[in-house]
Amino acid sequence: ELYTALAELEELLHTEHALITVIKNYITAQEQNMLLLKRYVEAYTDQYKKASDDAQAYVENPINAYLLVKRLTTDWEVVQNLINKNIGEELITDFYEHTTDLKFPSYEDLNGAAVALTRLQDTYQLDTSSLANGEINGVKYATELTAADCFELGRQSYNNADHYHTYLWMMEADERLKREVNQTVERSEILEYLAFSTFMLGHVGLALTLTNKILELVPTHERALRNKVYYEDEITKTNSPQSTGENESILIIQNNTEGSLPYEALCRGEIRPSDAILAQLKCRYTDNGNPFLKIAPFKVEEAYLDPQILIFHDVMADHEIATIKELARPRFQRASVLNFFTGAMEIVQYRISKSAWLKEIEHKHIADVVQRVEDMTRLSMETAEELQVVNYGIGGHYEPHFDFAVAGDANAFKSLGAGNRIATLLFYMSDVAQGGATVFPYLDVALWPKKGAAAFWYNLHSSGEGDKRTRHAACPVLAGSKWSTLPNGLIHSCINVITIIFFLVSNKWMHEDGQQFRRPCDLERPPPEFTA
Numbered sequence: 001e002l003y004t005a006l007a008e009l010e011e012l013l014h015t016e017h018a019l020i021t022v023i024k025n026y027i028t029a030q031e032q033n034m035l036l037l038k039r040y041v042e043a044y045t046d047q048y049k050k051a052s053d054d055a056q057a058y059v060e061n062p063i064n065a066y067l068l069v070k071r072l073t074t075d076w077e078v079v080q081n082l083i084n085k086n087i088g089e090e091l092i093t094d095f096y097e098h099t100t101d102l103k104f105p106s107y108e109d110l111n112g113a114a115v116a117l118t119r120l121q122d123t124y125q126l127d128t129s130s131l132a133n134g135e136i137n138g139v140k141y142a143t144e145l146t147a148a149d150c151f152e153l154g155r156q157s158y159n160n161a162d163h164y165h166t167y168l169w170m171m172e173a174d175e176r177l178k179r180e181v182n183q184t185v186e187r188s189e190i191l192e193y194l195a196f197s198t199f200m201l202g203h204v205g206l207a208l209t210l211t212n213k214i215l216e217l218v219p220t221h222e223r224a225l226r227n228k229v230y231y232e233d234e235i236t237k238t239n240s241p242q243s244t245g246e247n248e249s250i251l252i253i254q255n256n257t258e259g260s261l262p263y264e265a266l267c268r269g270e271i272r273p274s275d276a277i278l279a280q281l282k283c284r285y286t287d288n289g290n291p292f293l294k295i296a297p298f299k300v301e302e303a304y305l306d307p308q309i310l311i312f313h314d315v316m317a318d319h320e321i322a323t324i325k326e327l328a329r330p331r332f333q334r335a336s337v338l339n340f341f342t343g344a345m346e347i348v349q350y351r352i353s354k355s356a357w358l359k360e361i362e363h364k365h366i367a368d369v370v371q372r373v374e375d376m377t378r379l380s381m382e383t384a385e386e387l388q389v390v391n392y393g394i395g396g397h398y399e400p401h402f403d404f405a406v407a408g409d410a411n412a413f414k415s416l417g418a419g420n421r422i423a424t425l426l427f428y429m430s431d432v433a434q435g436g437a438t439v440f441p442y443l444d445v446a447l448w449p450k451k452g453a454a455a456f457w458y459n460l461h462s463s464g465e466g467d468k469r470t471r472h473a474a475c476p477v478l479a480g481s482k483w484s485t486l487p488n489g490l491i492h493s494c495i496n497v498i499t500i501i502f503f504l505v506s507n508k509w510m511h512e513d514g515q516q517f518r519r520p521c522d523l524e525r526p527p528p529e530f531t532a
């Protein structure tokens with residue numbers, strides 16, 4: 001699976017280069033073969049012409065007689081071999097034998113990439129035809145899609161039973177087909193998918209009109225003939241209105257309920273905290289009381305006050321970022337999520353990225369970063385020595401979630417080692433051209449990734465209870481590549497009823513240590529007016 005991390009998609013360009021080479025080799029070999037065949041046929045024609053002038057005189061010459069026999073025996077055998085020669089098969093077998101290190105995307109990748117595009121389309125409210133023009137928010141990023149490219153997007157949506165996007169992309173394919181000189185797809189095929197998706201979206205009248213169009217193009221189209229009867233029956237049975245064409249298309253688009261989730265408006269940068277809240281936010285230098293930081297204090301920006309969300313600027317150097325990326329690349333695995341009911345780690349559509357874990361002892365740069373986390377947060381890193389490196393793929397995202405385990409859930413606690421995740425520190429290791437913000441739907445806060453910066457917030461109240469206001473999401477990456485690093489599991493140590501139960505069932509309780517002097521426990525509770 002390659003589409004879930006951009007770092008892996010890059011490798012596909014090597015594959016593409018190898019494919020270009022093999023196709024070129026095939027053409028050269030085929031051309032040489034043709035050249036030889038042309039020479040033979042010219043020689044045959046030449047001799048034949050000479051012979052036909054006077055056949056008898058020609059064969060009376062013993063050399064001519066010999067050559068005639070030769071041409072029709074060994075020469076002909078050579079020619080037959082040239083005609084029969086399967087250059088393609090040889091080249092392809094050889095290609096696969098010698099390029100075992102090349103990565104090939106699978107059909108799941110194709111489907112994943114197509115779904116990602118439709119997700120981006122919804123989240124960022126991108127108009128289908130601009131996207132097909134290779135434009136994202138007015139910036140031209142890619143080449144134009146052909147009718148066949150749009151058709152394939154529609155077909156992938158159809159495979160996922162996503163009729164709305166099937167409809168949008170098949171409409172676009174049909175539009176584009178009208179303008180294509182060398183048509184890349186059959187119109188009847190587009191119309192078939194269009195008819196089916198409009199029917200599934202509840203517009204049987206339009207489905208019938210589209211099916212009639214198929215029959216104008218291919219009067220013997222068997223499926224269309226059957227569907228026509230079915231749709232006509234359906235119209236009489238349900239007393240459905242006849243098609244209104246254009247108006248009905250508008251209705252289909254307006255009735256779409258996808259893409260209207262509130263957090264997506266935050267992803268688009270349409271919402272921000274009130275001016276009253278923003279006016280209170282400050283930037284400052286801080287040494288966190290650490291003498292070591294006196295001459296090089298941290299640059300801290302407040303992104304929100306209650307709960308506090310901080311941005312630390314310039315806390316990861318370019319050379320550290322390069323080391324971390326290099327170490328993580330070969331180890332990427334699809335990020336999974338804990339199933340609270342079964343306790344198993346699962347791969348889910350709502351979290352699309354790849355992760356790798358790096359240990360402090362692997363490289364000085366990692367140890368330096370881990371030490372910096374301790375200096376920044378004043379939390380002990382004893383229980384959080386691993387760094388999780390994340391790279392998001394096409395449309396990669398993580399839908400709204402809490403970073404703390406839901407109270408009362410023994411499985412969730414088990415996965416955390418010991419105790420709940422007290423805080424999250426998120427290093428951004430790349431700028432993201434468009435999209436990819438970390439958003440907090442309950443706070444109207446959006447943090448835009450900035451290379452070398454880090455976001456920090458407490459997930460738990462100091463009582464140990466989860467702070468529901470910290471619910472957050474990673475918005476889909478619209479353009480660019482998003483890399484981030486999270487020290488894993490900053491562990492809280494407040495002993496409450498849940499953790500006591502956990503102690504009793506776990507043998508890892510020795511890890512439950514470290515933060516009690518850094519962030520003392522108290523009885524602070526979530527504000528009563530807030531219910532998530």
Ligand SMILES: O=C(O)CCC(=O)C(=O)O
Pocket residue numbers: 398403426436437438439472473474475484486
């Ligand atoms: O990458 C982001 O913006 C957020 C990631 C996140 O929420 C997580 O990994 O828990």
Ligand SMILES: [Fe+2]
Pocket residue numbers: 401402403472
């Ligand atoms: Fe998170």
